[in-house]
Amino acid sequence: MNHPLLKGLRRSLTALAVALVTIAGFLWLSGGLIGELAASRAWIKQPDFTETSRSNEDLFAQAVSTGLIWLDPTGPVIRSQPCEALFDPSLAVPTPQGTKGFSRTLLDRLCTLPAGAQVRSEMLAWNNSFLVAGARDDRAADQRCADGTPLSLPVVPAGCRPPSWTARVAQSTDLAAPLNLLPGAVPPPRDFSDFATRRARQLSDWALFGPLRSPEDRLVLGTRLPAGNRRVTIDMILEPGLIRIGNERANLDPKRDSQTVRLAGMSIAAERVCSDSDAFATCAEEAQSGLPHGWRFTITGQRRREVEIGFEGTPVRAVPPRAREILGSGGAKPEDGKVKLWRSSHIEADCERDKTQLVCELDWRGSVTQRRSGASRGLAFADGSPALDANGIPLPVVDELGLTAMIGYGSGDVGSLSAALGRARTRQDLVLTVEPRLQKLAQEAVYGHMGERLGRGKRPRRPGPLPVNLAPEQEPPDQGDGRAVVVLMDAGDEPGSILALASWPDFVPGMHSWDIQALSTGRDSDSPLAGHGWRAGDVHTMPGSTFKLVTGLAGILASEEMPRLNDIILGRTPPAQQAQMFGIPGGGGLNVDGVQITNYGGAGFNVGILSPAQTGCPDGGRGAQIGFCEALIKSSNLWFAGVALVMDGRKVGGRPTTVAERTGTTLARLTEHLYPITQPGKAVQPGIDLTRGIVPGAQRLTGEALDLAVEDKRNARRIDLVTNSYGQGVRATPVAMASIYGSLGARKVIRPRVLKPVDDVAEAPQTGEGEPVIPGMDPRQAEVYLDAAQRGLFGVVNSPGGTAAGVMASLPPEVRRRIFGKTGTADTTDGMNSAWFAGWMNDVAGRKRVAFTCLVSHTRETGGRACGRLMAGLLGKVAALGDRK
Numbered sequence: 082m083n084h085p086l087l088k089g090l091r092r093s094l095t096a097l098a099v100a101l102v103t104i105a106g107f108l109w110l111s112g113g114l115i116g117e118l119a120a121s122r123a124w125i126k127q128p129d130f131t132e133t134s135r136s137n138e139d140l141f142a143q144a145v146s147t148g149l150i151w152l153d154p155t156g157p158v159i160r161s162q163p164c165e166a167l168f169d170p171s172l173a174v175p176t177p178q179g180t181k182g183f184s185r186t187l188l189d190r191l192c193t194l195p196a197g198a199q200v201r202s203e204m205l206a207w208n209n210s211f212l213v214a215g216a217r218d219d220r221a222a223d224q225r226c227a228d229g230t231p232l233s234l235p236v237v238p239a240g241c242r243p244p245s246w247t248a249r250v251a252q253s254t255d256l257a258a259p260l261n262l263l264p265g266a267v268p269p270p271r272d273f274s275d276f277a278t279r280r281a282r283q284l285s286d287w288a289l290f291g292p293l294r295s296p297e298d299r300l301v302l303g304t305r306l307p308a309g310n311r312r313v314t315i316d317m318i319l320e321p322g323l324i325r326i327g328n329e330r331a332n333l334d335p336k337r338d339s340q341t342v343r344l345a346g347m348s349i350a351a352e353r354v355c356s357d358s359d360a361f362a363t364c365a366e367e368a369q370s371g372l373p374h375g376w377r378f379t380i381t382g383q384r385r386r387e388v389e390i391g392f393e394g395t396p397v398r399a400v401p402p403r404a405r406e407i408l409g410s411g412g413a414k415p416e417d418g419k420v421k422l423w424r425s426s427h428i429e430a431d432c433e434r435d436k437t438q439l440v441c442e443l444d445w446r447g448s449v450t451q452r453r454s455g456a457s458r459g460l461a462f463a464d465g466s467p468a469l470d471a472n473g474i475p476l477p478v479v480d481e482l483g484l485t486a487m488i489g490y491g492s493g494d495v496g497s498l499s500a501a502l503g504r505a506r507t508r509q510d511l512v513l514t515v516e517p518r519l520q521k522l523a524q525e526a527v528y529g530h531m532g533e534r535l536g537r538g539k540r541p542r543r544p545g546p547l548p549v550n551l552a553p554e555q556e557p558p559d560q561g562d563g564r565a566v567v568v569l570m571d572a573g574d575e576p577g578s579i580l581a582l583a584s585w586p587d588f589v590p591g592m593h594s595w596d597i598q599a600l601s602t603g604r605d606s607d608s609p610l611a612g613h614g615w616r617a618g619d620v621h622t623m624p625g626s627t628f629k630l631v632t633g634l635a636g637i638l639a640s641e642e643m644p645r646l647n648d649i650i651l652g653r654t655p656p657a658q659q660a661q662m663f664g665i666p667g668g669g670g671l672n673v674d675g676v677q678i679t680n681y682g683g684a685g686f687n688v689g690i691l692s693p694a695q696t697g698c699p700d701g702g703r704g705a706q707i708g709f710c711e712a713l714i715k716s717s718n719l720w721f722a723g724v725a726l727v728m729d730g731r732k733v734g735g736r737p738t739t740v741a742e743r744t745g746t747t748l749a750r751l752t753e754h755l756y757p758i759t760q761p762g763k764a765v766q767p768g769i770d771l772t773r774g775i776v777p778g779a780q781r782l783t784g785e786a787l788d789l790a791v792e793d794k795r796n797a798r799r800i801d802l803v804t805n806s807y808g809q810g811v812r813a814t815p816v817a818m819a820s821i822y823g824s825l826g827a828r829k830v831i832r833p834r835v836l837k838p839v840d841d842v843a844e845a846p847q848t849g850e851g852e853p854v855i856p857g858m859d860p861r862q863a864e865v866y867l868d869a870a871q872r873g874l875f876g877v878v879n880s881p882g883g884t885a886a887g888v889m890a891s892l893p894p895e896v897r898r899r900i901f902g903k904t905g906t907a908d909t910t911d912g913m914n915s916a917w918f919a920g921w922m923n924d925v926a927g928r929k930r931v932a933f934t935c936l937v938s939h940t941r942e943t944g945g946r947a948c949g950r951l952m953a954g955l956l957g958k959v960a961a962l963g964d965r966k
Contacts, residue, residue: 136196137427141445144191144200148176149183152430152441154408157400158208159428159443161201164192206425210269213373214260214396215289216246216302216317224591236490237284237593239265244288251299251393260290260300267595268318269424272373272399274603275354276316277596284316284593293396301325303391308347308382316354318375320368321394324349338364345388350379373399407434423602458502459510460488462517463580463837475499482517483524485588486610487782487835493594497610498835501778507839511775514571514578514835519926519959523567523583526955530937530947531565531585564621564938566614566815567955572823572921573929576831577850579771579816580931582614613936615771615784615833617812621938625905626884627818627919628808630825630870632721633709635751637855637866639728646727650866652708653701656690663723671719673726674734674800680718681906689717696876699869709866713873713903716884718807725806726799733797742794748805749792754849754856755824756817757786761793771816771835774845784833788812808907815934818919823932824854825870826901826921874901874920885918888949896960899923902933902952904944913939918948926962 144150191197226241248260266289326345338353355364355374407420432441489497569581588609600608640646668687671678693700698710712720729746741762757767769784790810791801832847855863877883902920921932935948
């Protein structure tokens with residue numbers, strides 16, 4: 082049949098059949114790619130991105146290397162050839178390289194491309210950071226952003242609450258010469274870190290204004306502010322002389338650091354904010370010297386209303402003093418030295434002056450890659466309960482347990498575990514070693530101790546945001562300078578696993594992201610994200626007498642080359658003979674480099690001589706004795722100092738040197754075997770990745786190395802060796818000390834970790850992990866010495882006269898006999914101590930052995946009182962958990 086309709090139908094069916102065959106063939110040919118396409122779609126949902134693209138970094142580096150961009154130290158400002166020079170070469174400006182020509186192509190990219198626009202924006206932010214005028218306030222009344230979006234993150238991010246401030250140049254005719262709000266600009270966090278607050282004050286973003294031409298310019302910063310029966314706080318970077326509300330005015334006295342004025346029915350309390358440097362008597366003196374400073378105003382009234390308020394004054398000059406000295410800016414006389422300046426989000430200058438030569442290197446702080454969400458990997462606690470929600474944001478339990486420093490506050494917290502999960506090397510969900518039940522007990526113990534100490538009996542706030550605008554009498558106690566850390570670590574079944582890590586100060590939800598950055602860069606020791614358990618930033622982490630264990634173990638190592646140390650360590654050498662060998666006449670004190678060394682309270686050498694029948698120490702067969710065991714029980718500075726001088730005295734005390742290199746002491750060799758130590762003069766220092774290489778991007782979880790002053794030849798004096806022997810001049814983290822004490826209990830070196838192993842990742846090897854405590858010595862030979870050390874730690878807790886026996890007496894005997902520990906008290910600053918207690922407990926919480934460390938800083942108490950009391954309560958509660966794991 083040749084009907085036209087049938088012919089058309091046959092052609093359509095033929096075409097359809099060909100199409101179906103083609104599609105089927107395509108699907109058959111591409112079948113192997115389906116999985117890859119699905120994986121690509123999954124990746125697109127959570128792509129990696131960079132804070133700045135690589136093109137920005139490359140353009141900046143090329144412009145600096147060719148002289149198109151340079152640092153002018155007299156400002157200091159960053160300069161570049163003007164974009165107008167593209168069209169008129171005569172407009173080119175002189176550079177430090179002289180009349181050398183510049184690349185017109187590179188200048189064109191700087192002036193016309195989006196990458197160039199960001200580079201120029203960064204330069205503008207840098208140049209405006211040395212003369213600052215700005216303000217922020219806490220007018221927000223609820224947990225929402227300005228657009229009504231609920232604030233689900235534990236941190237107030239930039240852009241959530243835009244500022245509502247304006248600025249103008251004040252003129253005699255009351256005419257306004259407006260200033261521009263600098264978009265995205267913030268005060269340099271390091272310089273203005275004294276504004277940073279750990280209170281959840283619902284702060285807005287900073288409003289910074291420019292361009293500012295002269296420190297003498299008079300400006301007016303103003304806003305329309307809700308005031309009255311609700312208190313409002315304003316942070317202001319300005320040197321104000323006048324406050325205006327409507328037509329009423331009040332003057333401020335620039336010589337007073339705090340004052341209160343009454344204006345238009347309002348009470349305005351003004352307090353100057355500064356660094357509280359010991360070099361100045363008042364903040365006003367700091368301000369006159371050109372140090373970064375500002376004011377905090379607290380405004381209250383009797384009736385609710387909105388007011389127009391203005392503050393008239395001059396901008397604040399914010400060139401750090403050290404920068405002025407090195408760069409010679411502001412008329413300062415140049416001095417030799419180094420300074421690093423980070424004044425904008427991405428530009429950093431590293432300057433060094435040597436006599437008349439100044440060399441500055443400009444760098445672009447790199448592109449940090451991170452996932453948009455951490456939800457691509459699950460993260461759970463050791464009991465299986467989740468730590469993150471489906472979007473990778475930490476659940477409230479993370480804050481309740483005080484673990485924000487360890488886990489982070491989400492994908493925007495660069496360097497944290499929660500932000501880096503998307504780049505984990507495993508396909509499996511991750512499990513923390515932390516046990517919530519132990520973490521809760523540890524954190525409650527820390528809260529309770531610090532609340533009693535700082536709140537005069539009033540318990541500090543529990544985790545969670547504070548109500549907005551509390552009355553002064555409702556405020557929680559100031560957390561002050563105090564720090565406290567408690568670490569519980571498995572030293573038996575899963576050696577090195579951190580079971581609990583509680584710290585103070587804690588993280589306060591509702592903090593602004595700028596405050597966190599400012600604390601982390603300018604006052605790291607006060608930052609809630611500092612990781613006080615695994616970082617040793619300052620003098621307040623000296624371990625005191627808890628380090629004596631390491632000195633004694635080093636003596637065991639040295640005994641292979643110095644056999645006389647064998648009998649000294651075991652107490653077989655008569656005390657009088659030991660005193661003679663140590664250079665201690667008449668059993669009194671020890672004079673080293675003109676410094677008199679004594680035991681605690683000025684006691685002499687004889688205080689550590691005890692009867693084995695009283696202590697349970699190995700019996701040397703000579704009656705009352707002193708050895709490693711007795712010296713631990715009585716915490717004898719003189720015995721450990723003497724051992725250090727015998728084994729390492731010949732390696733120190735030579736001519737001073739300026740060369741940064743190792744001294745080569747046995748003390749350092751044994752310490753390094755137990756835990757990494759710093760390397761003098763090295764730019765990159767060792768540390769311990771607490772994730773074991775499973776999550777490479779979690780840089781914050783890097784355990785800092787121990788630091789011994791005597792191991793740097795520049796400090797290699799006999800007095801440094803002696804003081805290091807009992808923990809003065811040593812910096813150590815609580816995690817490091819828990820690892821060391823856990824190693825003795827386990828009779829093998831253990832290394833800390835916060836994540837459980839995964840099947841598909843070969844972990845980075847840890848040097849020395851699993852090796853015997855005394856390297857190179859047969860463990861059977863070493864056991865007699867290690868047993869003496871263990872008996873000493875038992876005696877500290879259980880023997881009459883032990884430095885922790887008094888506070889531990891509150892525990893039942895069956896609990897107390899399972900505890901081995903050592904107290905420590907380090908003299909720090911202004912008559913304050915850092916108090917320590919470190920050791921382990923056997924057969925507890927379903928585990929063979931749990932090591933512990935306690936640190937309480939800025940206290941006038943000893944380790945036995947401050948940490949001993951805290952740990953007695955905590956270990957009693959942990960023991961009450963029974964054998965259930």
